[in-house]
Amino acid sequence: MKKxxxxxxxxxxxVGTVGTAMAEDPAQLRFMAGPPGGNWFALGGSLSxxxxxxxxxxxxxxxxxxxxxVNADRGKGDMGFSVTSMVGAATKGxxxxxxxxxxxxxxxxxxxxxxxxxxxxxxxxEENGIKTVGDIVAKKLPVRFATLKPGTxxxxxxxxxxxxxxxxxxxxxxNDWGGKVEFSSYSDGSNLLADNHIDCFAFxxxxxxxxxMQIESQTDIVILPxxxxxxxxxxxxxxxxxxxxxxGIYKSVxxxxxxxxxxxxxxxxxxxxxxxxYKLAELIWQNKETLAKSVKDMxxxxxxxxxxxxxxxxPGAAKFWKSVQ
Numbered sequence: 001m002k003k004x005x006x007x008x009x010x011x012x013x014x015v016g017t018v019g020t021a022m023a024e025d026p027a028q029l030r031f032m033a034g035p036p037g038g039n040w041f042a043l044g045g046s047l048s049x050x051x052x053x054x055x056x057x058x059x060x061x062x063x064x065x066x067x068x069x070v071n072a073d074r075g076k077g078d079m080g081f082s083v084t085s086m087v088g089a090a091t092k093g094x095x096x097x098x099x100x101x102x103x104x105x106x107x108x109x110x111x112x113x114x115x116x117x118x119x120x121x122x123x124x125x126e127e128n129g130i131k132t133v134g135d136i137v138a139k140k141l142p143v144r145f146a147t148l149k150p151g152t153x154x155x156x157x158x159x160x161x162x163x164x165x166x167x168x169x170x171x172x173x174x175n176d177w178g179g180k181v182e183f184s185s186y187s188d189g190s191n192l193l194a195d196n197h198i199d200c201f202a203f204x205x206x207x208x209x210x211x212x213m214q215i216e217s218q219t220d221i222v223i224l225p226x227x228x229x230x231x232x233x234x235x236x237x238x239x240x241x242x243x244x245x246x247x248g249i250y251k252s253v254x255x256x257x258x259x260x261x262x263x264x265x266x267x268x269x270x271x272x273x274x275x276x277x278y279k280l281a282e283l284i285w286q287n288k289e290t291l292a293k294s295v296k297d298m299x300x301x302x303x304x305x306x307x308x309x310x311x312x313x314x315p316g317a318a319k320f321w322k323s324v325q
Contacts, residue, residue, distance in 0.1 A: 025276045029056060032063030032071060032080025035152070037187055039206060039295045040081045040264070046294035047266075050287050051280065065153025066097055072269050073102040079268040079280075083114050083153040083204065085238035087267050088311040095160075095237075097151075106312040108266040109281055109321065110305050112297035115243050116157055116204045116260035117212060122220035122252075124199040134227040136200070137166045142178035144198040145170070149183040154203040157240075161260060164237045165230025186211045194218035204262065206297035208249055216252050223250065225258045234260055239310040264297075265308070274316030281306070281317040285324060 029051065033044025041062065048060035063071070068080030069090045084107060093101030118133050125131075128141055136143055148154040162170035171181050184192060189201045193215055205211060215221055223245060234240045243261030247253050266284075268277060284291070285303070292298040306321040307313045313321075 024271050025273050026078065027057065029058040029079065030077045031058050031060045032068040032077040033060050034063055034065075034081055035148075035185060036062065037185060039297065043291065043295040043298070044081065046291055047284070050291065051283060054283050054287075056276075056279065056283070064149075064151045066151045066156060069098075069102065069105055069267050072267050073104045075104070075269060075271075078272060079108060079266055082265055082267045083157070084110055084263040084265045084308050084311050085234075085240045086153055086156055087265060088239050088308075089156075091312055104270045105267050106270050106314040107308050108268040108277060108314055108317045109284060109301070110263040110265045110308055111284075112264050112295075112300040113207050113243060114153075114204050114262040114264050115207055115209075115245060116161065116202070116226065116262075117209070117245075118200060118202045118224040118226070118259075119193065119212065119215060120200045120222050120224055121193060121196070122222050125222045125224075130222070130224065132227050133161070133224050134166065134230065136224075137162075137168060137173075140173075140177045143174060143200050144180050144182075145174050145200045145202070146182040146184045146189045146192055146198045147202045148185070148189075154205075155183070157204050157260060157262065158202045160237065161226060161230060161234060164233040165226065187214075190215045190218065193221070204260075206264070206295070207243075207245075207300070208296060212250055216250060221252050223253055223257050226260055228258070231258065231260060239308075263305070263308070268314050268317070270314065272314070272316075274314075274319065277314045277316035278320045281320040285320070 031044055031048050034040025044060040048058040051058040063080050065082040065086055068082050071077040087107055089095045090098040090102045147158045162168050174181050190211060192198045193201045231242045241261040242258055245253055245257040288301050303321045303325045307318050
């Protein structure tokens with residue numbers, strides 16, 4: 001009789017545990033996208049609509065690469081966009097703004113490649129003999145510089161390119177050299193560059209970026225390569241890779257430009273169930289062509305690159321991506 005009672009108690013505990021796990025999946029998912037006007041904002045709406053139409057009700061709102069990770073970890077959102085290197089930094093800890101490691105976040109999928117652009121007015125580059133990003137640092141030029149706001153993945157990458165790759169605090173250094181630093185949106189930064197209010201606009205975006213083409217249509221520019229030593233430092237710190245901006249995409253690029261490479265990813269709460277994350281990933285793959293109509297870079301999605309090599313992936317999502325490799 002005692003053994004029977006113990007068995008019944010164990011069964012009740014298992015049922016209770018399963019019920020709790022199932023209850024963790026919300027009736028409506030909250031997706032955190034990006035700032036209005038960017039690819040993330042457009043794609044976030046398309047993903048949310050797609051999941052909702054397929055039985056997984058999802059709302060989409062604005063967000064940022066850093067805040068989306070923090071809010072997912074705290075349960076203030078269920079998933080959102082970021083870049084893979086930033087998720088790695090968050091789970092590892094010890095790097096601002098992730099001084100303490102976050103344990104409740106992982107990657108649902110690497111979606112498409114993310115390139116870092118350092119765009120300089122051509123007249124400024126020629127006047128100062130600038131060939132690489134390192135030339136700006138070595139010459140301590142009083143550059144009028146802009147990037148996206150702190151809290152975005154772009155500012156995280158740009159800040160760390162300078163700190164890890166070139167050994168400077170870019171905000172302090174540029175001001176000390178007599179320059180200035182501004183924070184802007186994609187569209188406002190483009191206009192500032194075209195109107196000669198800034199000399200350099202730096203940010204991360206996809207391989208084929210309409211914002212870069214817009215800038216080219218307004219003024220003559222140069223896209224600067226990131227020096228090999230700086231790229232290697234970023235790889236060692238965050239697991240980024242080197243990508244090449246090839247001639248033929250932008251009229252200003254006539255020779256290959258080496259830069260920091262990363263992936264736009266969907267970061268997700270670890271405490272969502274494996275079944276749910278499997279289904280979320282499956283629906284992304286099944287609707288790839290439709291999603292690519294919103295953001296063309298979604299054509300790059302593949303099962304082979306969807307699971308990051310050095311950053312935690314959600315087990316449920318990883319199971320799906322491996323099943324279709």
